Amino acid sequence: MIKKIIIKEVDAIKFQKSKIYYHGTDSEEAAHGIIKDKLIKPPEIDPNTNAVHAAEGRVYLTLYIGTAARFAFSTETAPGEKFKLNKYNIGGQFGYIFEVEGKELSDIQPDEDDIGGILSDLYNGTNYTGITSDVPNWAKESLINLAENNLTKSKIDDLKSIDYFLINVFMYGSKLVDEMSDELKLTIIDAGAHIANKGAVKPRAYYKFDKRISEDLKEDYSNIKELSEYILLWLKK
Secondary structure, three states: OOOOOOOOHHHHHHHHOOOEEEEEEOOHHHHHHHHHHOOEOOOOOOOOOOOOOOOOOEEEEEOOHHHHHHHHOOOOOOOOOOOOOOOOOOOOOEEEEEEEEHHHOOEEEEOHHHHHHHHHHHHHOOOOOOOHHHOOHHHHHHHHHHHHHHOOHHHHHHHHHOOHHHOOHHHHHHHHHHHOOHHHHHHHHHOOOOEEEEOOEOOOEEEEEEHHHHHHOOOOOOOOOOOOEEEEOOOOO
16 A cells, blocks of 8 residues: 655655756746745736636746746747747746755645646547656546546536647646645656645746747757856855
């Protein structure tokens, strides 16, 4: 029998302390606030917007710097394209990727988008998330059971019939995350899911880049470090 893992501060640090996480922002104003406070704080959630993709009180982090780089660029700019400062990328000319040590994590859970995306993959036999194939079979079965027991038939039908990129996967994931066991949460994270950490985290350093480097970026953003300035916020102990 597998011992249940409690995702509290000490256990989360033991599980992830050797890893480095990233948080990207395309907003110079937001980045300047993080640098000033030396703290990444949970975003303020506007209840009046329909485009909510964050749980209240949580900071979103990823193991993949390429994912953070996508957030640090405007959605209007893709690798190889010329960056244009316009109404669609009002965050400014510079992007920022903050580096966070695993020891900063406290109460963690998988990104709700990833939970919903994995479910969509399971119902459609796809691997759009890129991590579903790495989820153990017992965890896949657990997610399906949770969906069947907690989502309406219409929502299940949506997951079965609509492409992952065309549905609000956050909505489905957010309805299930509180029903997931701690063991299941950590298993999904271990498969490669992004992390939603409860409370603020202290970044150790950040990468700053001019978004005009977009023409020189590789498609997978793998050369983003080479094109950025690296700045320490705290001396490494």
